[in-house]
Amino acid sequence: MMSCRRSPITASLLFLSILFCNYATSTLVFTREPSSRTVVVGRPFVWDCTAEDTENSGAAVDIRWKLGDVFLDDNHPRIHRLGNGSLYFSPVQSEDLASYSCVVSLRSRTNSSVESRIAFLRIAFIDPIERPPVSQNVTAGVTVYLTCISGPSLPLATLHWEKDGTNFTGGQAYETQGFGGNRTSGTLQIDDVDGRHAGQYVCVAVNPMLPQAPERSLPATLVVEAIPIPTNETAAPAVILEGPTNTTVTVGTTAVLQCSAAGTGPLELQWFKDGVLVSNDTSIQRFILSDGSLMFHSVQTSDAGSYYCTVQNPYGNSTSDTAHLSIAYIDSTFLQHPSSRTAIELTPVTLTCRPPSSHPPAVITWYHDNRLVAVDNRVVVMTTGDLRFVYVMESDAGEYFCSAQNTVIGRSVVSNRAQLTVTVPPVFIVHPADTSANLYDTAQLTCRAQGSPAPTITWYKDSAQLTTSNRITFSQDNELLTITNVQRTDQGAYYCEASSSLGTVRSNGGTLDVNILPGISVGPGDGTGEIYVPRGDHALLRCAAAGDPQPTLTWYRDGQLLNVTPGDTHYRITSEGLEILGVTEADEGSYTCRAESSAGFTESTGTLLVQVPAVITTPPVNQTVSAGQPATFHCVATGTPVPTVTWLFNGGPSGTQQPENAYLQFPSVGLQHMGRYTCVARNLADRQDEADAYLTVLMSPEITSLSGPRLVKLREDLRLDCTTIGSPPPTVSPEITSLTGPRLVKLRKDLRLDCTTIGSPPLTVTWFLTLPHVYI
Numbered sequence: 001m002m003s004c005r006r007s008p009i010t011a012s013l014l015f016l017s018i019l020f021c022n023y024a025t026s027t028l029v030f031t032r033e034p035s036s037r038t039v040v041v042g043r044p045f046v047w048d049c050t051a052e053d054t055e056n057s058g059a060a061v062d063i064r065w066k067l068g069d070v071f072l073d074d075n076h077p078r079i080h081r082l083g084n085g086s087l088y089f090s091p092v093q094s095e096d097l098a099s100y101s102c103v104v105s106l107r108s109r110t111n112s113s114v115e116s117r118i119a120f121l122r123i124a125f126i127d128p129i130e131r132p133p134v135s136q137n138v139t140a141g142v143t144v145y146l147t148c149i150s151g152p153s154l155p156l157a158t159l160h161w162e163k164d165g166t167n168f169t170g171g172q173a174y175e176t177q178g179f180g181g182n183r184t185s186g187t188l189q190i191d192d193v194d195g196r197h198a199g200q201y202v203c204v205a206v207n208p209m210l211p212q213a214p215e216r217s218l219p220a221t222l223v224v225e226a227i228p229i230p231t232n233e234t235a236a237p238a239v240i241l242e243g244p245t246n247t248t249v250t251v252g253t254t255a256v257l258q259c260s261a262a263g264t265g266p267l268e269l270q271w272f273k274d275g276v277l278v279s280n281d282t283s284i285q286r287f288i289l290s291d292g293s294l295m296f297h298s299v300q301t302s303d304a305g306s307y308y309c310t311v312q313n314p315y316g317n318s319t320s321d322t323a324h325l326s327i328a329y330i331d332s333t334f335l336q337h338p339s340s341r342t343a344i345e346l347t348p349v350t351l352t353c354r355p356p357s358s359h360p361p362a363v364i365t366w367y368h369d370n371r372l373v374a375v376d377n378r379v380v381v382m383t384t385g386d387l388r389f390v391y392v393m394e395s396d397a398g399e400y401f402c403s404a405q406n407t408v409i410g411r412s413v414v415s416n417r418a419q420l421t422v423t424v425p426p427v428f429i430v431h432p433a434d435t436s437a438n439l440y441d442t443a444q445l446t447c448r449a450q451g452s453p454a455p456t457i458t459w460y461k462d463s464a465q466l467t468t469s470n471r472i473t474f475s476q477d478n479e480l481l482t483i484t485n486v487q488r489t490d491q492g493a494y495y496c497e498a499s500s501s502l503g504t505v506r507s508n509g510g511t512l513d514v515n516i517l518p519g520i521s522v523g524p525g526d527g528t529g530e531i532y533v534p535r536g537d538h539a540l541l542r543c544a545a546a547g548d549p550q551p552t553l554t555w556y557r558d559g560q561l562l563n564v565t566p567g568d569t570h571y572r573i574t575s576e577g578l579e580i581l582g583v584t585e586a587d588e589g590s591y592t593c594r595a596e597s598s599a600g601f602t603e604s605t606g607t608l609l610v611q612v613p614a615v616i617t618t619p620p621v622n623q624t625v626s627a628g629q630p631a632t633f634h635c636v637a638t639g640t641p642v643p644t645v646t647w648l649f650n651g652g653p654s655g656t657q658q659p660e661n662a663y664l665q666f667p668s669v670g671l672q673h674m675g676r677y678t679c680v681a682r683n684l685a686d687r688q689d690e691a692d693a694y695l696t697v698l699m700s701p702e703i704t705s706l707s708g709p710r711l712v713k714l715r716e717d718l719r720l721d722c723t724t725i726g727s728p729p730p731t732v733s734p735e736i737t738s739l740t741g742p743r744l745v746k747l748r749k750d751l752r753l754d755c756t757t758i759g760s761p762p763l764t765v766t767w768f769l770t771l772p773h774v775y776i
Helices: none
Strands: 002-008 017-021 028-032 037-039 045-047 050-053 061-067 079-081 087-089 099-106 112-115 119-123 136-139 144-149 158-163 172-179 183-190 199-206 220-225 239-242 247-249 255-257 260-262 268-273 276-278 286-288 294-296 305-313 316-319 323-327 341-344 349-351 363-368 379-381 387-389 398-406 411-414 418-430 435-438 443-446 448-452 456-461 472-475 480-483 492-500 503-506 510-522 530-534 539-542 544-548 552-557 571-573 577-580 589-597 600-618 623-626 631-640 644-649 652-658 661-666 675-682 688-707 721-727 735-740 754-758
Touching: 028 099, 028 112, 037 045, 050 061, 061 079, 136 144, 144 199, 144 220, 158 172, 158 183, 183 199, 239 305, 239 316, 247 255, 255 323, 341 349, 349 418, 363 379, 418 492, 418 503, 435 443, 443 510, 448 492, 510 589, 510 600, 530 539, 539 600, 544 589, 577 589, 600 675, 600 688, 623 631, 631 644, 631 675, 631 688, 644 661, 661 675
Parallel strands: 002 112, 037 119, 136 220, 247 323, 341 418, 435 510, 530 600, 623 688
Antiparallel strands: 002 017, 028 050, 045 087, 061 099, 079 087, 099 112, 099 119, 144 183, 158 199, 172 183, 199 220, 239 260, 255 294, 268 276, 268 305, 286 294, 305 316, 305 323, 349 387, 363 398, 379 387, 398 411, 398 418, 418 448, 443 480, 456 492, 472 480, 492 503, 492 510, 510 544, 539 577, 552 589, 571 577, 589 600, 600 631, 631 661, 644 652, 644 675, 675 688, 688 721, 735 754
C-alpha cells in the first residue's frame, strides 16, 4: 500500500510542511488544499479540498477528513462531509479549534492516498485597547500626535478615530498592523491645531470579521490654548515631555519612536543612534516628523540600535532616556524537544520544552492530540516552557507537542511529538449488585473495573474462586458472570477482584437470592372451577400459596382488583381465603386469587354461581292413550345449577334421569305402563320440586277364558269362571254362579232352590221347570 503524509517541520500561520510517501510519488495532486483559517463562532463554514490524478484527469477520487490523527465520523452532528468532499461546519463552535487535514485516494486504487498539510481552525477575536491615547494640553498652531495600540486581534484589527462621539476625518491617520505580533498601532496627526480641534478623542479598533463588536479606548482630552506672547516672565527652557521607549518590530514594518517637547520659542530637536546624529534619509524611508517623532517606514536590520532625542531653545536643553529598537526573530531549532513519559495517575509529571532562541522570547503553547491544552491550577505552562502536571489524570494520556510563537513576527515553530502514558491502578466503576433469580432460571452479575494497563477480573462466591463449568460462564473480559439453571446452592455473596501490575483491589459484595415461584395449593379454580353457594349464604373462596419469598395474595373479580377495606360488611379476607357475606346474584362472576412475590406470580380462577332451588315451570299432564300407541310426558325445570329430572312410577323409581328439559317417551304403551308418573327436579341446592301425571291406557274388551265342569249332576252346584281383559274394565254378561237346593223332596213337601247370579246391572231371576216331574 502506498500512502503519503505531510510532516510539519516549522509552522507559521499556515504551517510549512514536507510531503513524505512510503514508496513512490503519488500521481494524486491537490488542486485546492485546505489552509489554516480564521472563523467566527456560531456561523457556518466550508473548508474546500480537491485533488486530481495527473495520469487520468477524470479519475474518481474519495476525500476524507482527519481531526488531528483520527478520521472524522460521517455521523458527526455538526461537521458534515459534502458530496464534493468539502467539510461543512453548521455552525462553528469553540470546541472545533483544532488541527485538520484531508486525505485523498483513488477509487480505482485504494492503496494509493495522499494527505494534505495540517491546517488549523482558529476563532476570530479582538481584545480591548491596550494603550489608549493620552490627554494633551497644547498651544494653538502646533502639530498634535495621538497614539493608540489595539489589543490582540485575529485577524488584525483596523483603527479609526472618533471626536466627541462622531467619526473624525480632520487629520492624518497612520496605522501599522502586526505591531507586537497581532496588534495594530495607530497615530492621528493634526497639524496647526486651533480651538476647533479641542475635544475628546477615542481610538476605535475593528476586527473585520467582527464588525459588530468594535473595541473603543478610553477618551483622551485635547485642550488647545491660545499662543502666549513671549515675555521674560513666561520664558521656559526646552523640556522633553515624552521620550522614546524600547520597541521591537519586524523587518519591513513601520516603527515610530516618540519624542515630544515643550518650551518657549523655537525648539531644536535632534535624534541620535548609538551616539551618532540621525537625519532624515528618504532613501531608507526614515523621517523626523513635525512632532519630533522618528519614523521608520520600513524597518531594516541595520536600523537596530540605541536611540535618544535632544531638544534645546535659548533658555535650556533636555535629553531623553535611551531606548532600544530591536528586530524580532525566532530560530527554527528547539533547544530541547519533549520526550515521552510514563506516570501513574494522580502523580506529578513534567514534559520538557526548551524553545528556540527568539526575540522577544517566544510564547509557548502546548497541544494534546492536536488540541490546545487548557491550563489551570492542575496543568501549568512553566516560564521555561515546560508543561507541568500537578497530578495527571487518565484523560491526560496521549500525544503532546509544544509550539513556540514569536508574537511580533507571528511565526510559530512546533516541536517533535512525545507520548504521555498514564498508568491507572485498578478501580471499580461497577460493583456486583444485589440480585435475585428464580429457581432454574438464569442469573447475571456484573463487575466492571478500569485501569491502565487493563486489569484482570476474577470472581468469588463466599470467598471461593469461581471457575467455568456447565452452568457458570464468564464473558465481556470476565466482567459478566452468567449462571444458568440456578439452584438453591447458588444463593450467597459474590464479589470480584481486579488485578494488574499496579496492584489488586476487591469490589463490594453483591448477594444472589434464589427465589421459588409462588405455587397455589388450594385455589378457587380447583375441580371444575365452579363454586355454587345458595342465595343468602356465606361463600368462602379458599386460597393458600407458598413460595420463596412468601407470596402475598391479592383478589380480583372479573379481572379488576377487588379492594377490600377493613370493616367491609360484604367482603372479608381471612387466612383461609375470600369470604363473601350474604351472597346474591350480583356476586356472581369470575374470582381470581393471585399469589405474587419478587419471583413472579401464579393465579387460580374460579366462577362463583349463586344456587337457585329447582322449580318445575312446565309440569307433565295426564295422558290417555290406546294400547300400542306412543306416549310422551314433558317436564321443564329451572334452577342454578341446572337441575336434573328424575321420573317416578307409582311412587317408585323409574330409572330415568334427564337434563333440564325432560321428555319421558313410550314408543308403544301397554296396560303395564298405566299408572302415576312423578317428575322430580333436583339440583345442588338439596331441594326438589315434584309434579304428577297419570297415564291411562285404553284396550278393547276381550274374554280370555271361560271355564267350568262339562257335566254336572242334577241338583249339584255349578260354577263357571269367565276371565276378561279390557280398559276400562269390561262388563261381564249375566251368569248363574250357583243353584242350590235339596236333592230329594217328598211329594207335596215344600221345595226351595237358591239361584245365585252375577252381572251388572243386577240380574232378574225367572224360574222355569224344564225337566219332567219325577215322583218317588
